[in-house]
Amino acid sequence: MALIEAKKISKIYETGEVKVEALKNISFDIEPASFISFVGPSGSGKTTLLNIIGCLDKPSSGSMFVNGTDVAALDRVRSSMFRGENIGFIFQDFNLIPVLTVYENIEYPLLMVQNVGEEERRKRISALLKDVGMADQGNKFPDQISGGQKQRVAVARALAVQPKLILADEPTANLDHASAYMVLDIMKKMKKEFHTTFIFSTHDPKIVGEAEIIYTLEDGELKKRTAVKKSKKAKGGKHA
Amino acid sequence: MRKIFKIAFRNLLRYRRRTVLTSSLITFGVVAVLLFVAVSGSFKNLMIGQITDSMIGHLQIHKKGYVSSIDNLPLDLSINKEGIKKIETVLKQVPEVEAFSPRIKFGGIYSNFTETTNIRLNAVYPDNEFKTVPQLLSRLSDNSKKTLDPGEIYIPELLANSMNVKPGDMAVIIATNKDGSVNGKQFIVAGILGSVTGPGGRDGYIHYDDGVDVLRMEQAETHEIAVRLKNFEELLNIDAVLRNKLGLPSTGDKAAKGDKDSKGSKESLEVHTWEALSPFVNIANMIDIMSIFIKVMLIAIVMISIMNVMMMAVYERIREIGTIGAIGTLPGKILSMFMVEGLCLGVAGSIFGSIIGLIVIFIVNTLEIQFNFGREVFIINASISAGDLIGISVIVIIISLIASFQPAFKASRMEPIKALRHV
Secondary structure, rough: OOOEEEEEEEEEEOOEEEEEEEEEEEEEEEEEOOOEEEOOOOOHHHHHHHHHHHOOOOOOOEEEEEEOHHHHHOOOOHHHHHHHHHHHOOOOOOOOOOOOHHHHHHHHHHHHHHHOHHHHHHHHHHHHHHOOOOOOOOOOOHHHOOOHHHHHHHHHHHOOOOEEEEEEOOOOOOHHHHHHHHHHHHHHHHHHHHHOEEEEEEEOOOHOOOOOOOEEEOOEEEEEEEEEEHHHHHHHHHOO | HHHHHHHHHHHHHOOHHHHHHHHHHHHHHHHHHHHHHHHHHHHHHHHHHHHHHHHHHOOEEOOOHHHHHHHHHOOOOOOOOHHHHHHHHHHHOOOOEEEEEEEEEEEEEOOOOOOEEEEEEEEOOOHHHHHHHHHHHHEOOOOOOOOOOOEEEEEHHHHHOOOOOOOEEEEEEEOOOOOOOEEEEEEEEEEEEEOOOOOOOOEEEEHHHHHHHHOOOOOOEEEEEEEOOOOHHHHHHHHHHHHHHOOOOOOOOOOOOOOHHHHOOOOOOEEEEHHHOOOHHHHHHHHHHHHHHHHHHHHHHHHHHHHHHHHHHHHHHHHHHHHHHHOOOOOOHHHHHHHHHHHHHHHHHHHHHHHHHHHHHHHHHHHHEEEEOEEEEEOOOOOOOHHHHHHHHHHHHHHHHHHHHHHHHHHOOOOOHHHHHOO
């Protein structure tokens, strides 16, 4: 069974009398434990699509099933709960909570969203900090670490609740290449370890090849689905 | 919940200057209210104490209709010997009554053989009077005699100053009795009484037997019985008890309640608390109203400052709200995060305000600040009850929560997608 089933998704933004069709009749399926990239130029609809998959926005028409749930039909509170249980987010600007330390940022969704017990929290956070190479940075605040480190913390935060799906909107846009590939390597490693599906949007052609499947969007339409060969992935992976 | 408090506390520290300014404003408001309540309360209590302890007593019993014509000091509205005896019996039955003093009240002419003037007099049994209004003795000038024997008179300070009278001088009191005959008697001035605010504050005093003599009473009559209670806080209860025992209607109750002990005196007497006898009660009520207004101002200060700072906090953290909303924080939790922040401001303001307020009250008392009120000088002795202290703090905390609610609710209702787009 597919983790994500998108059926004829359209999204129209209305500003006064002006209507902008951000997504046009898009359909696709994504299997569990995939590493997916949505590519396309700015304004092609990548972020809109990720927002709909992530229950942050609703389609104007069509249906979006995530893990068997029609996310478009969820009300505000239920969609919050669904996100908290099933979806992790990685943002372009990292979006760490500035008043919390690295450790506390990763702890936040465990404590405030999933209400996980203290012992379990400590165990998971220690493992994640080690996985993302931040084991000795737990007590630092976000303004005391670099951009690459912040995004690694964001990845750890997204993974903390052990979601089935992680959505990353331009996760490497604010990073240099070395940091970008480091973050992508961590994401791939985590995908293997936790069987989590990673979907990220990007318009950076150099990191596009890191994905297993690439969906190309243009003017709100899904133009192409490309399965990337293993050898190319390996090549891309060594870039870092 | 601990995490929510931690986040709230750190967010307050994040905008340190703003937090300090807002907390200072609330602290200042709390200090101002505490100081006002303490000083005005002490002034009120001082005045009530002076009025009840040096003139009126806590309660008074009169013949029905006497109080409404008290300015004329009507001699015919007196309680006869039998009535006095019955009232005394009732008063002795009530253990909460500490002392009582029967008074003959009349107006007369005071003469020092060269000048004359009007004078209002109370004829009293000195021992009873001093027990009922213990501060009367403290009103006497230093060179006054502290006992009042038959043939002696205490005269008010104003009269003594205007007629240049001093203790030991001779004087004559001339008065008309209820039958219309005039009589006079010679007295020695035993003391000069300092004036105090309120009715009876400028009256003279003679011995009860002299009052009977001057007014040529065939048998002792009394116009007023002043009563002192052991516990002033029990005033209203004892008022009701006395009314019941004397067979008088309770306050606001027109139906008289019969009592075996009070036959004969039924409906012929009146019992009044000091509040019904002294116009100072209006000033006391005004002080209470002013306290309410000051508290309303504090509420406004807390409400506006916390609402303002919380609205700013929400506006500045829209993207953060979007982030925590996106990762699954429920709206109720977002609401509580911001409400706790406002609550922390209120709690900090009330704690600091209470501590500083108590220190300021202590300093005011240490400095013994004098307050001139006409001819009288009061030393401010401010005090605040634990009830007032807790009450004001609770008001601040509740208002903090109310003021935080609107911004917190706004934050909780934000769509994560819109909040994340906010620049």
